[in-house]
Amino acid sequence: MSCFSCMTPKPFTDYDEDMTPKSIESSEGGKRGNSVRGKGKESNSQKGNVARSFSLKELALATKNFREANLIGEGGFGSVYKGCLESGQIVAVKQLNLDGLQGNQEFIVEVLMLSLLHHPNLVNLIGYCTDGDQRLLVYEFMPMGSLENHLFDLEPDQRPLSWKTRLKIAVGAARGLEYLHCKANPPVIYRDLKSSNILLDNDYNVKLSDFGLAKLGPVGDNTHVSTRVMGTYGYCAPEYAMSGKLTLKSDIYSFGVVLLELITGRKAIDFTRKPGEQNLVVWSRPFLKDRKNFVQMVDPLLEGRFSVKSLQHAVVITSMCLQEQATIRPLISDVATALEYLASQADDSRKCR
Ligand SMILES: Nc1ncnc2c1ncn2[C@@H]1O[C@H](COP(=O)(O)OP(=O)(O)OP(=O)(O)O)[C@@H](O)[C@H]1O
Ligand SMILES: [Mg+2]
Numbered sequence: 001m002s003c004f005s006c007m008t009p010k011p012f013t014d015y016d017e018d019m020t021p022k023s024i025e026s027s028e029g030g031k032r033g034n035s036v037r038g039k040g041k042e043s044n045s046q047k048g049n050v051a052r053s054f055s056l057k058e059l060a061l062a063t064k065n066f067r068e069a070n071l072i073g074e075g076g077f078g079s080v081y082k083g084c085l086e087s088g089q090i091v092a093v094k095q096l097n098l099d100g101l102q103g104n105q106e107f108i109v110e111v112l113m114l115s116l117l118h119h120p121n122l123v124n125l126i127g128y129c130t131d132g133d134q135r136l137l138v139y140e141f142m143p144m145g146s147l148e149n150h151l152f153d154l155e156p157d158q159r160p161l162s163w164k165t166r167l168k169i170a171v172g173a174a175r176g177l178e179y180l181h182c183k184a185n186p187p188v189i190y191r192d193l194k195s196s197n198i199l200l201d202n203d204y205n206v207k208l209s210d211f212g213l214a215k216l217g218p219v220g221d222n223t224h225v226s227t228r229v230m231g232t233y234g235y236c237a238p239e240y241a242m243s244g245k246l247t248l249k250s251d252i253y254s255f256g257v258v259l260l261e262l263i264t265g266r267k268a269i270d271f272t273r274k275p276g277e278q279n280l281v282v283w284s285r286p287f288l289k290d291r292k293n294f295v296q297m298v299d300p301l302l303e304g305r306f307s308v309k310s311l312q313h314a315v316v317i318t319s320m321c322l323q324e325q326a327t328i329r330p331l332i333s334d335v336a337t338a339l340e341y342l343a344s345q346a347d348d349s350r351k352c353r
Pocket of ligand 2: 075196197209
């Protein structure tokens with residue numbers, strides 16, 4: 001199985017949210033023509049997504065010359081700036097660190113993946129810029145930032161997420177992953193599911209971001225894809241970390257870690273905690289063994305505002321996702337359905353019972 005970018009000479013199939021295939025003539029990471037599909041356009045709707053090419057000048061104008069005040073985040077790829085396009089559309093502009101091939105490879109995969117995959121729970125790519133050696137990505141702006149901004153290190157004036165909202169976020173992330181695993185053909189292994197890649201709108205609707213590491217899943221009789229181990233420490237499935245054996249079930253494990261973060265309010269990896277508590281999965285194992293202990297794991301910021309029944313179900317789903325043996329982890333569609341049921345039953349007004 002080759003990586004996504006190695007397959008560019010073959011025609012791709014573009015998928016709508018309802019999975020109606022649409023043919024794509026050619027994709028070269030945005031280097032040819034004015035857009036990845038068809039002619040460049042000013043607007044970019046969720047359906048019939050067209051990632052357009054921007055000049056560096058346009059993006060400099062949009063971000064007021066990438067000024068500090070517009071900086072909204074920084075990650076491994078580079079810096080993210082809030083910007084306003086000439087059309088008035090608010091966007092997030094991600095500027096790639098110009099430090100080598102790996103970043104460029106991820107840039108190409110990101111543009112290709114997001115040009116082909118469309119779903120309400122995946123972030124919308126508006127365009128990209130390949131002026132000279134500059135590489136920038138332009139996304140729809142997500143006003144609430146990422147899940148990690150709402151779970152960890154809260155500002156004094158920030159309200160913690162309620163139990164119901166945590167479940168809603170889990171459902172949104174599961175539905176995004178379900179689209180990648182079950183509806184895209186061939187399936188897509190996301191490889192980088194983590195709370196900083198779960199973006200939120202004002203109603204806590206989820207959009208998954210960062211597809212630079214995504215891989216097309218195994219096809220035919222193959223059971224897995226072999227790859228160099230990448231992704232983020234703390235979220236990686238054990239079999240993937242040890243042998244590079246990548247399957248859809250590696251994403252399920254990462255999803256389990258995100259569920260654990262939502263339940264506990266603790267980070268997957270936190271070096272500020274004492275030894276034994278720094279790795280969230282390792283810390284949680286003794287609690288996961290006995291349902292009488294589940295309540296002790298819960299984020300203290302919830303102040304008991306959750307139903308114990310709902311918590312118990314959520315922890316059982318989490319444990320299943322975190323099974324050491326990949327094959328017995330559940331399918332994301334079953335996880336999504338179970339979480340959706342829990343979210344529909346959740347009631348914020350109740351104290352722990
Ligand atoms: N489309 C967007 N809208 C609003 N904020 C965004 C958007 N994309 C990214 N951000 C913000 O920028 C931050 C950095 O994002 P980025 O993807 O560059 O790094 P990361 O996910 O934190 O880490 P990594 O590079 O390891 O994936 C995010 O945590 C989020 O707060
Ligand atoms: Mg990210």
